[in-house]
Amino acid sequence: MSFPGAAKLAGTRPLTDLHLAMRSWFAETARVLPWRSPDCSPWGILVSEVMLQQTPVVRVLPVWEDWMERWPEPADLAKEPSGEAVRHWGRLGYPRRALRLHAAAVAIVEKHGGKVPGTHAELLGLPGVGDYTAAAVAAFAFGQRETVVDTNIRRVHARLISGLALPAPSLTASEMRLADSLMPDDIELSVRWNASVMELGALVCTARSPKCSDCPVSESCAWLAAGEPPPTYTPKGQAWHGTDRQLRGAVMAVLRVADSPVEPEWLERPATDLGFAAAGAAVPLAALHRLNFPPEQLERALEGLVRDGLAEMHDGGLRLPA
DNA sequence: TATGCGTGGTC
């Protein structure tokens, strides 16, 4: 181990100043979020974790509340057509997550008696649940000692321990070892530690402009000590304009509000008469037309949506899976 | 392992 304080973490590993500082900070500063309530079910926590994949808390909150009221148990969602999950996903983005959450609910009913399973391995077997989400649910819903590593934790570790402005482009084995070595041995403290490092990354040690003056552990930050060296690489942004991704998004916006199947013709060009049934989709339809995508790309995008299970053909029109 | 996958806020 090569980071400051590593020796103190060996052996019986008593709590370090780092742990104590983080614990106080978390107790005073952590946001009150419904999925952090002691009342929140494992299902509620699983739903929150999937919604929070690549989506900010403020946008998740209202949709999560709606889902929990609508589908308080996995079985409630499992009964629905998958398209309903997609519809009520709203504008959270990456709607395939809604599809996978629905599939996870079905799997929970069929293989786990309707209860969210409590081990990392079982969770990992659910659709849409990867290593991070399995660890997060095992820790936060079932109180287990799990090595939780998300983008926030990676960034905090990169700065605090490794002295880097940003973590590597993709998660490395060495980062997992580091995260494991930093976790308190005590189970409950490990859960709290994971939550607090994540929260620090979300509120203080942010990607763009970290609020180091508010940081409870700035005194021991390797990146600050090194004089805030800049990132050693420039992250490549995701293409958007003119991509299938943009087009799929625009089509899904139409399907979410359409109250009957939408003829592909309507998607391609403005119709003189949409008919009463699709009139509710006039606004997103107009937005789609404004993008002016080539017809062949539209066709390809629609195929993709159907292939991915986000849409289906019915009576010559496109709709959410019913 | 690199890539594709939505959306909207921020600077």
Add this chain to the structure above:
DNA sequence: TGACCAAGCAT
């Protein structure tokens, strides 16, 4: 203004 960014996953 456009590029970056947000509790990743699947292929």
